[in-house]
Amino acid sequence: MPASPRLTVIGTGYLGATHAICMAVLGFEVLGVDVDTDKIEKLSSGEVPFFEPGLPELLTKALESGRLRFTTSFAEAGAFGDVHFVCVGTPQRADSEAADLTYVDAAVTSLAPHLDRRTLVVGKSTVPVGTAARLAALLRSLAPAGDEVELAWNPEFLREGFAVDDTMRPDRLVFGVTSEWAEQRLRAAFQPVLAQDVPVKVTDLQTAELVKVAANSFLATKISYINAMAEVCEATGADVHDLAEALAYDERIGGRFLRPGLGFGGGCLPKDIRAFAHRAEELGVGQAVGFLREIDGINRRRRARTVDLVVELCDGDVAGKRIAALGAAFKPNSDDIRDAPALDVAATLHRMGADVVVFDPAAMENARRVHPELAYATSALDAARDADVVVLLTEWNEFRDIEPAAMAAVVRRAKIVDGRHALVPAHWRAAGWEYRALGRPSLHGTGHA
Numbered sequence: 001m002p003a004s005p006r007l008t009v010i011g012t013g014y015l016g017a018t019h020a021i022c023m024a025v026l027g028f029e030v031l032g033v034d035v036d037t038d039k040i041e042k043l044s045s046g047e048v049p050f051f052e053p054g055l056p057e058l059l060t061k062a063l064e065s066g067r068l069r070f071t072t073s074f075a076e077a078g079a080f081g082d083v084h085f086v087c088v089g090t091p092q093r094a095d096s097e098a099a100d101l102t103y104v105d106a107a108v109t110s111l112a113p114h115l116d117r118r119t120l121v122v123g124k125s126t127v128p129v130g131t132a133a134r135l136a137a138l139l140r141s142l143a144p145a146g147d148e149v150e151l152a153w154n155p156e157f158l159r160e161g162f163a164v165d166d167t168m169r170p171d172r173l174v175f176g177v178t179s180e181w182a183e184q185r186l187r188a189a190f191q192p193v194l195a196q197d198v199p200v201k202v203t204d205l206q207t208a209e210l211v212k213v214a215a216n217s218f219l220a221t222k223i224s225y226i227n228a229m230a231e232v233c234e235a236t237g238a239d240v241h242d243l244a245e246a247l248a249y250d251e252r253i254g255g256r257f258l259r260p261g262l263g264f265g266g267g268c269l270p271k272d273i274r275a276f277a278h279r280a281e282e283l284g285v286g287q288a289v290g291f292l293r294e295i296d297g298i299n300r301r302r303r304a305r306t307v308d309l310v311v312e313l314c315d316g317d318v319a320g321k322r323i324a325a326l327g328a329a330f331k332p333n334s335d336d337i338r339d340a341p342a343l344d345v346a347a348t349l350h351r352m353g354a355d356v357v358v359f360d361p362a363a364m365e366n367a368r369r370v371h372p373e374l375a376y377a378t379s380a381l382d383a384a385r386d387a388d389v390v391v392l393l394t395e396w397n398e399f400r401d402i403e404p405a406a407m408a409a410v411v412r413r414a415k416i417v418d419g420r421h422a423l424v425p426a427h428w429r430a431a432g433w434e435y436r437a438l439g440r441p442s443l444h445g446t447g448h449a
């Protein structure tokens with residue numbers, strides 16, 4: 001076996017494509033595997049099928065190095081790889097809150113028959129605790145090499161928009177293993193990353209599976225906590241923005257993930273907390289994480305409350321009113337609209353009879369596909385033309401940079417809902433705008449942000 005293991009990455013979606021590209025750039029021979037021929041063709045020709053800053057350049061570099069190739073053949077993957085990373089999606093099931101493990105199971109059952117020598121298979125997908133042990137047994141039973149095939153778990157914590165950095169320089173690596181050999185193989189498969197003194201936590205399989213959902217649950221809890229405080233602020237006239245800043249000075253609390261507003265969305269946090277609550281119930285410990293249902297509820301209420309604010313600014317009825325929706329992606333620097341709070345709010349306003357015009361710097365194509373009923377503009381100013389209310393739904397930097405006076409000149413009525421606490425209220429009020437944000441008094445004394 002070579003000193004540097006040859007890697008396959010099964011599943012070339014967001015996580016897998018990023019992992020394959022970064023590992024090839026770091027010097028490994030990598031084979032990306034997917035059942036989707038369209039994705040494989042795009043990646044092979046140098047096209048990243050989603051928006052991620054920095055990744056297209058790295059894909060070009062990796063392809064030019066000759067160290068990265070893509071295939072749809074599991075036989076080729078089995079023959080090529082020493083370490084196989086499973087990076088397929090685990091979406092929420094259509095019929096329940098549980099994670100859908102169809103793709104993980106399919107990846108393992110397709111690969112296993114081609115494993116005829118000592119091999120390590122590494123799960124990276126987010127799965128319900130207990131899945132790894134089941135997959136390990138499945139692998140052993142299906143692989144010609146039997147017990148020589150081991151399974152490890154290496155959860156992935158990358159954030160969209162920062163995927164390259166998070167992969168090249170993660171906060172930590174978690175290696176869930178059942179043998180010393182597996183640990184050493186994983187260390188070899190991450191050698192260039194480990195060389196940067198990235199801490200490694202070696203655990204058993206089930207702890208590694210849990211780290212991921214525990215981390216995402218904590219992050220979701222932090223966001224919903226401050227949004228719960230926003231609800232209390234609204235009832236008292238207090239200002240959640242100032243409250244969050246004051247809390248953040250306490251190093252034990254910290255300011256990150258304490259930004260109030262429209263709440264969390266995306267392909268991970270919402271479905272992960274639901275799947276975790278569901279799994280805990282199956283295990284008979286549902287009560288221990290019952291609070292996650294509350295976290296989800298607080299998060300959903302933020303969307304409804306944002307709609308309410310827009311209605312309020314439209315004097316109680318949005319029917320026939322023109323609403324400029326700034327943002328569609330679930331967060332900035334992403335074109336991902338999965339469970340996007342922004343589009344949820346825009347679509348709800350449309351259903352209530354408003355004439356909604358959306359602009360997003362990256363997610364227009366995806367938004368149009370899923371919400372063809374909405375109107376789309378070519379810029380923020382274009383969206384705001386003749387608007388009765390402007391509502392900021394995704395905190396792209398270019399929205400922060402909008403000149404309030406320039407936008408005031410094109411709207412019908414200068415009223416703005418800042419759904420992400422991204423703007424400086426004093427600037428907007430000075431330019432004649434009625435500024436509103438969740439959890440902030442309607443007329444802020446000093447107007448500072």
Ligand code: UDX
Nearest residue numbers: 156157158159160257258259263264265266268330331
């Ligand atoms: C998340 C985790 O951060 C990452 O570690 C995991 O691997 C996948 O899930 P991601 O979905 O890319 O990553 O988005 P993240 O940056 O975590 O933001 C999640 C959502 O929370 C966004 O909708 C964002 O707008 C919202 N958010 C974030 C807030 O509302 N307030 C905050 O303070 C922070």
